[in-house]
Amino acid sequence: MDVVKMLDEKVSRRGLIKGAAGIAGVAALTMGGLGLLSKVEAAKTSYATLPWPYKKFTAAEIKEAGNIAHDNWFKHFCSFAALSGGVEILRRKVGGPYNSFPMELTSFAHGGTAGWGATCGTLIGSGVLATLCAGPKIGEQIANEVCNFYATSALPIFVPDHPKAQIKTTSVSDSPVCHLSVGKWMKKEGVGFLSPQQMDRCGRVAADMCMRTLEYLNLWADGKFEPKTKAPFMANEIPSQNNCTDCHGDKIPQTSGKFGTGLDLLKGGH
Amino acid sequence: MDVVKMLDEKVSRRGLIKGAAGIAGVAALTMGGLGLLSKVEAAKTSYATLPWPYKKFTAAEIKEAGNIAHDNWFKHFCSFAALSGGVEILRRKVGGPYNSFPMELTSFAHGGTAGWGATCGTLIGSGVLATLCAGPKIGEQIANEVCNFYATSALPIFVPDHPKAQIKTTSVSDSPVCHLSVGKWMKKEGVGFLSPQQMDRCGRVAADMCMRTLEYLNLWADGKFEPKTKAPFMANEIPSQNNCTDCHGDKIPQTSGKFGTGLDLLKGGH
Numbered sequence: 001m002d003v004v005k006m007l008d009e010k011v012s013r014r015g016l017i018k019g020a021a022g023i024a025g026v027a028a029l030t031m032g033g034l035g036l037l038s039k040v041e042a043a044k045t046s047y048a049t050l051p052w053p054y055k056k057f058t059a060a061e062i063k064e065a066g067n068i069a070h071d072n073w074f075k076h077f078c079s080f081a082a083l084s085g086g087v088e089i090l091r092r093k094v095g096g097p098y099n100s101f102p103m104e105l106t107s108f109a110h111g112g113t114a115g116w117g118a119t120c121g122t123l124i125g126s127g128v129l130a131t132l133c134a135g136p137k138i139g140e141q142i143a144n145e146v147c148n149f150y151a152t153s154a155l156p157i158f159v160p161d162h163p164k165a166q167i168k169t170t171s172v173s174d175s176p177v178c179h180l181s182v183g184k185w186m187k188k189e190g191v192g193f194l195s196p197q198q199m200d201r202c203g204r205v206a207a208d209m210c211m212r213t214l215e216y217l218n219l220w221a222d223g224k225f226e227p228k229t230k231a232p233f234m235a236n237e238i239p240s241q242n243n244c245t246d247c248h249g250d251k252i253p254q255t256s257g258k259f260g261t262g263l264d265l266l267k268g269g270h
Numbered sequence: 271m272d273v274v275k276m277l278d279e280k281v282s283r284r285g286l287i288k289g290a291a292g293i294a295g296v297a298a299l300t301m302g303g304l305g306l307l308s309k310v311e312a313a314k315t316s317y318a319t320l321p322w323p324y325k326k327f328t329a330a331e332i333k334e335a336g337n338i339a340h341d342n343w344f345k346h347f348c349s350f351a352a353l354s355g356g357v358e359i360l361r362r363k364v365g366g367p368y369n370s371f372p373m374e375l376t377s378f379a380h381g382g383t384a385g386w387g388a389t390c391g392t393l394i395g396s397g398v399l400a401t402l403c404a405g406p407k408i409g410e411q412i413a414n415e416v417c418n419f420y421a422t423s424a425l426p427i428f429v430p431d432h433p434k435a436q437i438k439t440t441s442v443s444d445s446p447v448c449h450l451s452v453g454k455w456m457k458k459e460g461v462g463f464l465s466p467q468q469m470d471r472c473g474r475v476a477a478d479m480c481m482r483t484l485e486y487l488n489l490w491a492d493g494k495f496e497p498k499t500k501a502p503f504m505a506n507e508i509p510s511q512n513n514c515t516d517c518h519g520d521k522i523p524q525t526s527g528k529f530g531t532g533l534d535l536l537k538g539g540h
Contacts, residue, residue: 117509239387
């Protein structure tokens with residue numbers, strides 16, 4: 001059974017259905033039947049379907065989103081920051097579903113999910129932002145590119161208009177994992193967790209991920225977004241980062257070389 | 271500067287504000303002014319504020335949510351599964367904001383975030399479910415308990431009504447990380463990634479996290495939810511799991527022993 005092909009076909013078929021009866025289709029159907037459906041009901045029906053409308057951000061708006069994200073880190077930490085930086089401007093530019101969107105719904109994802117140090121919360125917040133605006137399929141492709149950007153860039157890049165601390169250094173995490181990313185940076189900067197420097201650094205990283213996501217969304221809106229990063233579970237035959245030696249040392253388990261079986265995981269060694 | 275205290279106070283003040291002007295408050299304000307605000311606008315205003323209304327699930331409904339989660343894994347994978355298992359029933363029981371909620375917004379989080387193997391997607395989906403129903407503060411407390419349950423339990427527990435594969439074994443991940451959780455299970459079961467067994471196992475884990483979250487929400491609705499798991503970033507002075515040796519071997523960096531400085535991270539060793 002080729003499950004991947006089957007799943008891909010499902011996604012494509014869904015894509016076609018959405019093309020015919022997505023936001024625009026639902027709006028058209030419900031506008032003609034307002035005698036039967038209240039406006040509230042019509043709004044509910046369309047809001048449940050992604051993507052929501054998107055309007056390209058100007059360079060100034062992307063920078064503003066970065067500053068909002070940085071400021072909002074100090075309200076509800078990193079995941080909220082990366083998400084709300086985009087949504088606050090979308091409320092002004094687009095309104096509609098963004099006005100009723102509960103921006104705090106991924107706040108718990110801060111600190112690598114409730115402080116457990118796994119996926120950096122900025123990648124959850126920015127992934128939701130990408131998905132709201134571009135739908136789940138493109139949203140995931142954008143999230144994958146943003147994860148790669150996060151793992152391979154010397155961060156933070158953004159310099160906020162109102163920094164709460166001065167910082168000296170940048171670091172490359174080689175990973176989307178909070179513990180590795182903030183740990184490597186704190187070690188290089190010479191500061192501890194919840195120091196003013198660490199908090200400002202994480203606020204800047206939230207801005208970086210929010211802004212990068214908006215840049216990809218702008219490309220997508222122009223028909224110019226091309227996914228370039230191979231999904232890690234396709235490259236390594238298991239959900240994974242590419243920093244194998246960080247945890248495994250030189251004992252990296254070998255995968256099978258044939259996608260979908262991975263039975264050599266059992267053999268260990270390499 | 272005691273940032274944690276400052277942040278805690280912020281959260282508490284916000285809690286008070288929400289107590290006065292949350293869902294109920296906004297509804298009261300807007301119901302009196304419908305000449306000025308349309309019903310659509312009133313709905314938007316209240317839907318942006320969490321928590322949304324929650325009604326306790328019966329034992330049968332929790333089981334049904336588990337079966338929906340398991341089935342929905344095969345539509346959009348793990349994060350969607352854990353979230354939609356609860357939301358589909360909340361649409362029927364409560365309606366309102368759940369009807370217009372785009373359940374696919376965290377689908378990208380599958381495979382530990384777009385396949386990067388970090389936070390298990392079931393913990394993102396179930397964390398959103400907890401946050402929608404109980405708000406960001408309690409939602410995070412529930413997410414923390416569910417992360418601990420995930421890391422310390424032999425999973426999967428749930429046996430779906432319609433399994434797509436028979437599986438033999440359970441495993442303890444010691445971690446909320448997809449790569450470790452699914453990797454340890456596959457090794458024990460003797461199967462590869464995207465095997466029918468692995469997919470059914472991950473669908474069952476999605477059901478387990480969805481159901482556990484609903485159990486905590488039920489406790490909370492009864493005023494009986496008590497957070498018991500110390501947030502890891504409080505315990506270890508950095509966002510982290512408690513499986514230090516899994517990656518560090520015996521070279522676990524020492525933290526300072528004083529929360530908020532963590533400068534001994536620089537010293538390495540232990």
